[in-house]
Amino acid sequence: SNTIKTVESSLNTQIDSEFAFITKTIMKCQKCGFQQFIFERVSILSLYIPFGYEKTTLDNCIQLYFSESALEGKDCSHCHEKCEYSLFPTLIEDHMPEILVIHLARFRVTKNGYVKNNSKVECPKVLNFEETFGFDIKYKLLGFIIHSGSLT
Numbered sequence: 001s002n003t004i005k006t007v008e009s010s011l012n013t014q015i016d017s018e019f020a021f022i023t024k025t026i027m028k029c030q031k032c033g034f035q036q037f038i039f040e041r042v043s044i045l046s047l048y049i050p051f052g053y054e055k056t057t058l059d060n061c062i063q064l065y066f067s068e069s070a071l072e073g074k075d076c077s078h079c080h081e082k083c084e085y086s087l088f089p090t091l092i093e094d095h096m097p098e099i100l101v102i103h104l105a106r107f108r109v110t111k112n113g114y115v116k117n118n119s120k121v122e123c124p125k126v127l128n129f130e131e132t133f134g135f136d137i138k139y140k141l142l143g144f145i146i147h148s149g150s151l152t
Helices: 003-010 014-019 060-067
Strands: 021-029 035-042 045-048 055-057 070-076 082-091 102-105 107-110 111-118 120-122 126-128 138-140
Touching: 003 021, 003 035, 021 126, 045 060, 055 060
Parallel strands: 045 102, 055 120
Antiparallel strands: 021 035, 021 082, 070 082, 107 111, 126 138
């Protein structure tokens, strides 16, 4: 079963204690309102960069990742009908890492192959989760890696 205790028990290495964290996604059935929780162990926050902008901010990428999305055609375990779910991903304050690694996903698959998003992303020197998540956890920027060019 997918409980927070099950996921917590998998966090048992030195690397986990510094880099791993737990995300919680609320899946809500749009027919009956039943909610399920999905907990996942994560060690890298992989964020998409919104297309169509010359520049954006890291905060915009984070808000895009943690915004509501939909999942269709899944059977509800409560009303037993095929329905649409609303997905609400979030972070858990008590399960944040000491060191947060963020990956900015610049490539997307299209019918013509991979397309690179060259938008500039402004990153703050201190990332604060208070406004987005309501808890006072801050991360100081330690470094970044820039890959230039294409996949080939």
